[in-house]
Amino acid sequence: MTGMDAILHGGLQGYLVVALLLFAIGLAAVLLRRTLLMQFMGVELMLNAANVALLAFARFRGGDLQATVFYLFIIAVAACEAAVGLALIIGLYRHRDTTDSDRTASLKQ
Amino acid sequence: MFLAFALITLLGAFGMLLQKNIIVAGLFMVAAFFGVAGLFVLLANPVAAALQLIVYSGAIMVLVLFVIMMLSSHEEEAAEVGHPIQRWLSVLLALALAGGGVTLVLASKGVRQLAERGAAMPPAVTLQGVGAALFEGHVLGFEVAGLMLLAAMVGAVALTKRNL
Amino acid sequence: MNKYYWLIPILPLLGAIFNGILGKRAGKGAVTVVGLGTVLGSLVLAISAFFAMKALPDHRLALDYGEWMATGSLSVPFGFVIDTLSGTMMLVIAGIGFLIHVYSVGYMHDDEGYGRFFSYMNLFVFFMLTLVLGSSLPLMFVGWEGVGLCSYLLIGYYYETDFAPDAGLKAFLTNRVGDLGVAIGMMVLFAAFGTLTVGDILTKAGHMAPEAGFGILTFATLMLFVGATGKSAQLPLYLWLPDAMAGPTPVSALIHAATMVTSGIYMICRLAPVYTLAPISMDVVAWVGAATALFAATIGLVQRDIKKVLAYSTVSQLGYMFLGLGASGFAAGFFHVFTHAWFKALLFLGAGSVIHAMHHEQDLFKMGGLKSKMPLTFWTMLAATLAIIGFPGTSGFASKDEILYLAYLKSPALWAIGVIAACCTAFYMLRLFTLAFLGEPRDHHAHDHAHESPATMTMPLVVLAVGSLLAVWLGWPKAFGGDFRIEEWLASAVTYGQLHGAHGEHGSAQLALILASVSTVLGLGFAWFGYATYRNGLAVAEARAAKFPLIHKVLLNKYYVDEGVELVLLGPIRWFGNLLWKLFDVIIIDGVGVNLPGALARVSGDFTALFQTGRVRNYALSMALGAAVLLYVFLK
16 A cells, blocks of 8 residues: 555555644644633644554554554543542633633742 | 555544644544555454444544534634744654654664565454454453443543533 | 969960950949059069069079961060069059049949940950060060050040041051151161070070171161151151050050050160160161251150140150160160150159140140149149159159160260250140149139049059159169169160170269259250249240241141141041042942942843743743754754
């Protein structure tokens, strides 16, 4: 399979390209949106992109089970991150009445 | 099939990026997660697909939506200062990363060889296999993950509760 | 008993520490007990040591407490030497010091800084005793610097006033010039003799051929004499002493009349054999002394401040002492130190008593008629005045005539200067005395409130008065059939280590008698003149001043020396200082050295602060950019 074929028909390259684009979109969300929740979701997207790449490699290496185990760990970490991150957002909202990350720049002083 | 799921994923993500309303953005996000789960199925990994649906689309996204509901404003607040440099640099960087990555992937000989060698569909990952692999080689990691979840839970409670 | 003699200087030091640290908390009673007790203890020990020394065949009690510092060929012992010279001086310091401490109890009674005052005074006694007893030049130098410090502290004692701190600073700075001389002299002596122990220096000097170390010794002795002119207020470094009267009167009496200012004379006596080897230095000493005696005496003629008169009188009398030393009359010079200590301390304390009674009025023209109000002060002051003008039979008579006689043997011109200065002294002392005690009161208000001072103040006056009159017993001049026994007494110290022994030229007794009579009669004549001028108030004197306005003005302004120093010395220094300030401080140090790095830091900080927006997105972007660059570098 050549490059473009692979992308169109579910070759390894196809998955990797999807993962890369997903990662780029996630990064763009973090960098372009000011709402903390949106940035948070961007981070989740980037994490998912990594998962896609990981599991794609595993599939083309003959269905390696270790990758799935690590995927398990990754979503455990993602769950923790989600819990603490959202708690922080709520805490911030209570203190500052905002979820705009640009408005929480008081460390600058 | 692959193309359909890939498109769902990417369009969902893209929609989330552009959507002003956070709730709608969150729903786009769920779509993207569904797409990813579909990709996992195509990767002969139903276990991961199930986990993806349960944990991400189920738990995490519900959590996010709950938080969105708790906050009063669902629209993005007006910008304090414009950041044209930030904006353009970010877009440029994202495009560069995506473009660079894609070129790299397509040009890479190793990836192509790997793709050709593993083209045959392997047997689907079973929950039993994953469980065995997890408890044979990663018991300690599993325990630590549990501990970490507990710590995150305590931390989240501590952060959000007004008076402990 | 020997093993306790180290306490002689140490006791006052302990007192100083106690009063300095606890003085405020302990209360006046404790301060008085400690302050006086330590000096009294020191005096008792000093008397004991004195007699122990007297009992020794060579009158020399050396107390060695081991090595102090040793580098290379330099080895300085830490020890004290009590011989006839230092022993006598030690008694003067401890004795008069104690009397003045007693006096201070009364004088400083209402002062806020009672403990501080006694702390300084005790410290002074400690340093002065160290200076006198030190067995080596460095140890003497420690005392020398220490008394300078105490002098500074005590002159500036009334630090709230504008004038006192400046006066203290003036004294300190002027003395620095002299102290540099002492330091240089010490080093040169070390180069010449290879030792800094006084005894060894004298022994080596004694074994030198008379011409051997001529140049180097002349240099060394002249340098030491520079130090002496600083400490003992001689031309040209006398300027600080009149200003030093800003301190409390007991300080003026103890430090600036009786003890510290004579340390220059003491040092020269101590090193007498070395000075004898340097005849040029002796000439310089004699002429500087004579010039100072006359110079200061003439200024004293017209001063209005009672303490200023006494200050110039002190400068003048110190000039006499140097004149005596320069004329090889070490015993005579030192004898004058001894007698002067009594009567000048008495004069100052008497003046202090008057000032105290007049509520800190120091202007002679506002006094008058105090005789009936303050009989004890009056009579004791009379004794002191008689002593200083050299009234026959008083101590001043004996010492002054011996000096003048020796000065005549050296050069009749010196004698003439000395006699003129003595006449001036007689005039201004009687002027002071008459203005203060006799005649009509010129300020009735102050006069009405004047009262005799308390017993703690008058008792020392009486003791000092007796001393002023009786000290003559130690040295009744040969011209009048005495034996001037102090010369014999000091001989063992002044000629220590000498092969040749003392060799005074001695003219005929007849000549001595004639000279003494002339100077005495002239002195008494001028004394009468002073009395007559001021007997009926100020009118006569004012008329006479009007007749010689120029002279009067010049004298009143102290020959414009202060102004001259200001113009010639301080002006350029200030100009140069300003230049340095503007050029180096403002431009180079402030500008290039301090502000430029500051500005650089500020500009670079401002610049980098542009990137410190505090916004998470900006940080995330730069982080991602960095990561992208790294990726590019590694995957290229």
